[in-house]
Amino acid sequence: TQLLEQSPQFLSIQEGENLTVYCNSSSVFSSLQWYRQEPGEGPVLLVTVVTGGEVKKLKRLTFQFGDARKDSSLHITAAQPGDTGLYLCAGDNAIGQASYDKVIFGPGTSLSVIP
Amino acid sequence: GAVVSQHPSWVICKSGTSVKIECRSLDFQATTMFWYRQFPKQSLMLMATSNEGSKATYEQGVEKDKFLINHASLTLSTLTVTSAHPEDSSFYICSARASMWRPGRPFRDTQYFGPGTRLTVL
Numbered sequence: 001t002q003l004l005e006q007s008p009q010f011l012s013i014q015e016g017e018n019l020t021v022y023c024n025s026s027s028v029f030s031s032l033q034w035y036r037q038e039p040g041e042g043p044v045l046l047v048t049v050v051t052g053g054e055v056k057k058l059k060r061l062t063f064q065f066g067d068a069r070k071d072s073s074l075h076i077t078a079a080q081p082g083d084t085g086l087y088l089c090a091g092d093n094a095i096g097q098a099s100y101d102k103v104i105f106g107p108g109t110s111l112s113v114i115p
Numbered sequence: 116g117a118v119v120s121q122h123p124s125w126v127i128c129k130s131g132t133s134v135k136i137e138c139r140s141l142d143f144q145a146t147t148m149f150w151y152r153q154f155p156k157q158s159l160m161l162m163a164t165s166n167e168g169s170k171a172t173y174e175q176g177v178e179k180d181k182f183l184i185n186h187a188s189l190t191l192s193t194l195t196v197t198s199a200h201p202e203d204s205s206f207y208i209c210s211a212r213a214s215m216w217r218p219g220r221p222f223r224d225t226q227y228f229g230p231g232t233r234l235t236v237l
Contacts, residue, residue, distance in 0.1 A: 033225075042119075042208050042228035043159070088158060102149070103226060108158045 003027070004091055004106035012112040016078050021109045023089035024071045032072045033103070034063055035088040043088055046074075079113045086110050118142055119211050121229035128199055129237055136194045136232045138209030144189035145211035149226065150182075153206040165192055199236045207232045 004025045013019055023032070031050045035043035047056050049065035049072060056063045060083075062075040076083055089106040118141040128134050138148055147166050151159040163179075165171040165186035173179045181203075183195040192211075196203055210226040 035228075040206075040231065040233065042121075042210075042230045044228070045225060048225065102161055102164055104161070105151075105159045110156065 004089060004104055006087075006089060006106040006109050008109060009107065010110045010112075012114065013079055015080060015113055015115050019076050019079055019111070021074045021076075021087055021111075022071070023073070023106050025091060026070065027091070028069050029091035030069075031092045032065060032069070033090045033092065034072070034074055035090060037086040037088060037108075076111075079111075081113045081115050084111055084113050119145075119209065119227045119229040121207075121209055121232050123232060124230065125233040125235075127235045127237065130200050131198055134196045134199055134234060136196075136207055136209075136234075138192045138194070138211065138229050140190045140211040140227070143211075143213050143227075145192075145213060146189065147212045148186055148192040149210045149212070150184060150192075150194050151208045151210070153208060153231075159208060162194075196234065199234070201236045204234055204236045207234060 004023060007022045011019060031048055033048045034046045036046055037043040047058055047063045049056060049063055052065060052067045052069045054065045060077045064073045066072060072089055074087060087109045090103045092103050120139045120141055122137045126134055149164050150162045152162055153159050161174050162177045162182060163171045163173045163184050165184045167186050167189050171184035181197055183197060186192040192209060208228060208231045210228045212226050
């Protein structure tokens with residue numbers, strides 16, 4: 001059974017600060033996604049990383065996939081109040097032939113950016 | 116991007132009644148749909164995976180007789196919570212995926228999530 005861990009679980013920072021959220025597993029994933037969720041809404045996909053060592057940037061967000069494809073990080077530069085939300089990493093267990101593959105979610109990191 | 120809708124967005128019901136939640140892919144055909152539940156300040160927990168035209172696969176600990184899933188078409192999946200009780204109160208989220216794993220592809224098409232349904236059982 002694959003298990004994704006995220007750290008920190010909660011994070012409260014001042015506007016303008018930088019932060020990094022980590023997603024770790026003992027298993028290898030074919031791809032890994034990062035989502036952002038606001039209260040009462042469904043998760044919104046931010047990025048998908050596929051290749052080990054891959055780095056993707058989305059404005060002030062930088063995503064990295066570990067070389068071994070077991071871990072990932074999300075770095076936010078100059079955080080803004082609008083970045084507040086629950087950040088979820090999810091691993092796609094696509095290795096194999098089964099049709100009923102599934103995506104496993106990490107426990108999430110709740111980020112609060114204080115103006 | 117692809118759009119997934121859920122209906123209703125919220126529902127309040129009495130204990131013992133059944134509630135049906137619909138999940139629709141609006142601009143693509145979803146061969147696979149997933150149902151999740153999420154408790155406050157927690158992550159999404161996968162309940163079941165359904166493929167169009169076949170029985171759903173339930174995760175361990177999820178009662179298939181209580182959470183009935185029907186995926187009768189490529190654009191619609193329904194989750195029925197039967198004989199709901201207060202402990203079933205939760206945020207239910209569906210997601211839809213356009214295609215299944217195919218040889219040569221490193222990953223399948225992205226999951227697109229619905230906006231969720233808030234169920235409150237009194």
